[in-house]
Amino acid sequence: MPVTYRLAKDFNVAANIIRAQVAPNQIGKLVVELSGDIDQLDAAIEWMRSLHITVSQSVAEIAINQDICVDCGLCTGVCPTEALTLDPETYRLSFTRSRCIVCEQCIPTCPVEAISINL
Ligand code: SF4
Numbered sequence: 001m002p003v004t005y006r007l008a009k010d011f012n013v014a015a016n017i018i019r020a021q022v023a024p025n026q027i028g029k030l031v032v033e034l035s036g037d038i039d040q041l042d043a044a045i046e047w048m049r050s051l052h053i054t055v056s057q058s059v060a061e062i063a064i065n066q067d068i069c070v071d072c073g074l075c076t077g078v079c080p081t082e083a084l085t086l087d088p089e090t091y092r093l094s095f096t097r098s099r100c101i102v103c104e105q106c107i108p109t110c111p112v113e114a115i116s117i118n119l
């Protein structure tokens with residue numbers, strides 16, 4: 001089932017795949033940013049659930065331990081939304097929580113394990 005194609009064609013909902021862990025013919029997990037009209041989004045989510053796709057909104061939060069962060073900037077390179085940036089004047093890491101979509105891509109990049117997720 002070409003789900004993202006049907007989301008666009010049938011519901012006018014754009015699906016931006018942030019992270020995908022899917023093995024052929026296996027259960028998989030996608031982190032997807034959906035954008036479109038609110039009513040169409042609701043209808044699209046209902047349609048996906050009718051296909052037995054489990055859909056959940058992200059409620060987890062990323063946490064940065066400033067005490068151990070060394071401001072190396074490695075995490076900023078993988079952040080798709082620029083929630084993580086280095087301040088150009090102070091060279092310190094800046095985290096804008098409102099931009100974070102909890103894709104978790106930054107977590108494995110941190111060499112000192114300063115990034116974690118609060119579920
Ligand atoms: S989880 Fe990390 S990489 Fe993903 S959006 Fe949030 S800060 Fe950026």
Ligand code: SF4
Nearest residue numbers: 069070072073075110
């Ligand atoms: S990768 Fe880790 S140590 Fe480097 S800036 Fe990001 S949080 Fe800080």
